[in-house]
Amino acid sequence: MRLITKLFAVTAILLPVAAQAMTVQEFLNKADALKAQGVLALASPDIALLRDEVKAAGAAYRADLARDAAAGKKPSSCPPPVGKTGITSDEIIKEFRALPPAQRKLSVKQAWVGLMTKRYPC
Numbered sequence: 001m002r003l004i005t006k007l008f009a010v011t012a013i014l015l016p017v018a019a020q021a022m023t024v025q026e027f028l029n030k031a032d033a034l035k036a037q038g039v040l041a042l043a044s045p046d047i048a049l050l051r052d053e054v055k056a057a058g059a060a061y062r063a064d065l066a067r068d069a070a071a072g073k074k075p076s077s078c079p080p081p082v083g084k085t086g087i088t089s090d091e092i093i094k095e096f097r098a099l100p101p102a103q104r105k106l107s108v109k110q111a112w113v114g115l116m117t118k119r120y121p122c
Contacts, residue, residue: 021107022053024096028104031093054092057112058082064113076113078122087119 030050034041041047062082065075079085095115099106106114 021109023104024099024106024108024111025104027053027108028093028096050089053108054089054112057107057109060109061113061116075122077117077120079116079120085120087115 027050030046034044034046034050037044062079065077065079068075092115096104096111099111103111
């Protein structure tokens with residue numbers, strides 16, 4: 001019984017942290033740390049973490065576009081179909097680095113929306 005209680009306590013502590021959106025600055029810090037590791041970075045779970053963060057931002061962005069379209073609202077941007085944007089990780093990092101320090105507090109999702117709006121205007 002004590003083990004179950006401890007597991008619930010640990011889960012309760014970790015869930016809010018996991019649910020928080022990653023900021024652009026956190027993303028860049030992790031990307032820099034990976035770059036510093038060189039080829040050893042390939043074994044790091046942070047690669048998947050960053051990839052999943054961008055995928056989640058893209059999925060949320062597309063869901064917002066679909067919701068706006070269903071509501072009859074004008075889209076904020078007109079991207080190509082999923083998988084056809086051709087944006088590389090280097091381009092994402094470059095765009096995020098171009099943000100002023102104050103805007104690096106934005107979530108990756110918010111920065112992704114800005115990138116898409118800039119890159120694919122309607």
